[in-house]
Amino acid sequence: MRVRLEDVARAAGVSPKTVSRVLNDEANVRGTTRTKVLAAMQAMDYSPLLSARSLASNRSFMVATLYDNPSSSYLTEIQTGVLEACDQHHYSMMVRPLLVEAKDFVERVDALISHRRPDGLILTPPITDHPGLLARLHERGVPYASISPIWRDDTIGAFMDEPQAAREMMANLLALGHRRIAHIIGHHAHGASGWRLAGYRDALSTMGLAYDPDLVVEGDFSFDSGVAAARKLFSLARTPTAVFAANDDMAAGVIWAAGEHGLSVPRELSVCGFDDTPISRQTWPRLTTIHQPSRKMGRVAALQLLEVLRGHSDGRMVQVPFTLQTRESTAAAI
Amino acid sequence: MRVRLEDVARAAGVSPKTVSRVLNDEANVRGTTRTKVLAAMQAMDYSPLLSARSLASNRSFMVATLYDNPSSSYLTEIQTGVLEACDQHHYSMMVRPLLVEAKDFVERVDALISHRRPDGLILTPPITDHPGLLARLHERGVPYASISPIWRDDTIGAFMDEPQAAREMMANLLALGHRRIAHIIGHHAHGASGWRLAGYRDALSTMGLAYDPDLVVEGDFSFDSGVAAARKLFSLARTPTAVFAANDDMAAGVIWAAGEHGLSVPRELSVCGFDDTPISRQTWPRLTTIHQPSRKMGRVAALQLLEVLRGHSDGRMVQVPFTLQTRESTAAAI
DNA sequence: TTGCAATTTGACAGCGCTGTCATTTGTCGC
DNA sequence: GCGACAAATGACAGCGCTGTCAAATTGCAA
Structure with a gap:
């Protein structure tokens, strides 16, 4: 049988709600209590049931990466970076290919949000710069982080000079x-x-x-x-x-x-x-x-989004450094 | 406010359970009832809340694609194919990079299954052929489909000659x-x-x-x-x-x-x-x-897995055709 | 028309967690 | 040592759906 939060609570000698607090890293839990609960979790190899958490808290613990980009290597790098960040905070990631030029582009994203209910989105170029989509996201209050968007004001994510x-x-x-x-x-x-x-x-x-x-x-x-x-x-x-x-x-x-x-x-x-x-x-x-450190950009953008989702900060737009890579395709002019 | 199953039920003049039956494509629903309910769903733009469905039915409506493959283009193709199939049946997909040579490889997959609870897995080479993993999956009863596995017996998925x-x-x-x-x-x-x-x-x-x-x-x-x-x-x-x-x-x-x-x-x-x-x-x-029609292989493998998950059949190992593509890198011997 | 089985529908509890709010415990100044 | 207030904890309901099982309805043979 599966270990439930209630079982951990009993083992730790506290109420289920307290275990929940520890799980969600909430304030107002005594250090000794927290330790006790964490120990019980560890001992019982407890991991919360996502669907129950989601249902009760109205969050999905999932972010969606949206792309319309022909370059699979760029994409894979970004995706890997986003995954790294998600793993770190026990979020999961889904990916969603889109056609930004399609007439129903915004509606498709809208439907994705309604059906899958991601807590936030990672936008990659050129989706980052679709005014209609951004307007809709603000309207619905869906948090997102952008990678290399054209307009960086009022936006969190990652960019390069x-x-x-x-x-x-x-x-x-x-x-x-x-x-x-x-x-x-x-x-x-x-x-x-x-x-x-x-x-x-x-x-x-x-x-x-x-x-x-x-x-x-x-x-x-x-x-x-x-x-x-x-x-x-x-x-x-x-x-x-x-x-x-x-x-x-x-x-x-x-x-x-x-x-x-x-x-x-x-x-x-x-x-x-x-x-x-x-x-x-x-x-x-x-x-x-x-x-261009794409993987890092994916990770950084996702971390900023997660900051917002976890309510720790408002996130920011982070600049990442590039490097000039000299190889054999360039030489002195004749 | 969000449209719930109960709202649809009231609109259609049936009980919530009946709407649930229609939603899950269950047998023993009169044609006229089904039509009525579907119409109500359509009219109200209803879409079920995944977390509630998951919690109640103990399924996640998600499949995970596992890979340890350096080729991003191959991966993207497979992933796109799997997504096509998932979309078709309102499943979602998560991706998971792994290191098949890592000592804790099986444990990592095990943890993934415990924490994320995917309903099934899509395995790509060389993960398809890790005896320890396959044994564990059978032991835990986790359904999976393989793409181009070495041993095709007792396995569903897609392959090429x-x-x-x-x-x-x-x-x-x-x-x-x-x-x-x-x-x-x-x-x-x-x-x-x-x-x-x-x-x-x-x-x-x-x-x-x-x-x-x-x-x-x-x-x-x-x-x-x-x-x-x-x-x-x-x-x-x-x-x-x-x-x-x-x-x-x-x-x-x-x-x-x-x-x-x-x-x-x-x-x-x-x-x-x-x-x-x-x-x-x-x-x-x-x-x-x-x-090699990778995208198609991804789609076909996922469809077979979904057949199993939806209880419609046991799935099978499907052969997909290849074609010889002649370009300029080959010519008559000197 | 009646009786019986098969089919269709519904009532209700409960999946495992968190939000709300009440209660208990601890801290501090005087 | 006491009161006042803050911090810590707990009780309980309920998120939106499905499983179980009982009830109602239908179909069909006699």
């Missing part, structure tokens, strides 16, 4: 002597696309270089869009000597297209990406990129 | 005129490694070719192990003209190593993989591989 990272990457290319540097923009719905482009432009103007619109091509973060963008760049009258793609997948696409085009990387073309996903170590040559 | 797929891949290389074909084995704990090797050997013997142990190298399914294996192969006195890697990541590693070694793929070396993960379209040239 993306423009600065892009500037450092550009500084690296400029130091190698590159002057015709192309940029491949990511999916327009993602804040990252704008930030990385901004960093690109900043770096150019700092060096007193003109911004050449021909060298800036639209992509959508996918490998294929990187290939297409590179083909466009290779067809220019004056081709670039370096390409800074807004993520690794597109950078890998550029390397692929360079192979197709007979261009040697990095001898004739330097290529760099952003994110440091596994693909950056699986191209040949390996990609110079910005290491 | 892997040896046959490997034979077809080999037939393809042999038809291109290759005679010195190397094979890179996957992680020894995975059944897939054995099956793919078996297909490799079968194909050789069918063609009357000798099995050369020098041409068979151990890997572990990772990109890096593919690189290492390729380096070993390139150092042989008589190098192979084709490499059949047991998965795409290792095949990509071979292409990477070929670049490093100055070997042109596919002119001087044909390379093929297995699984058809995204990486197979992101190498240059793109990989010839076997398309």
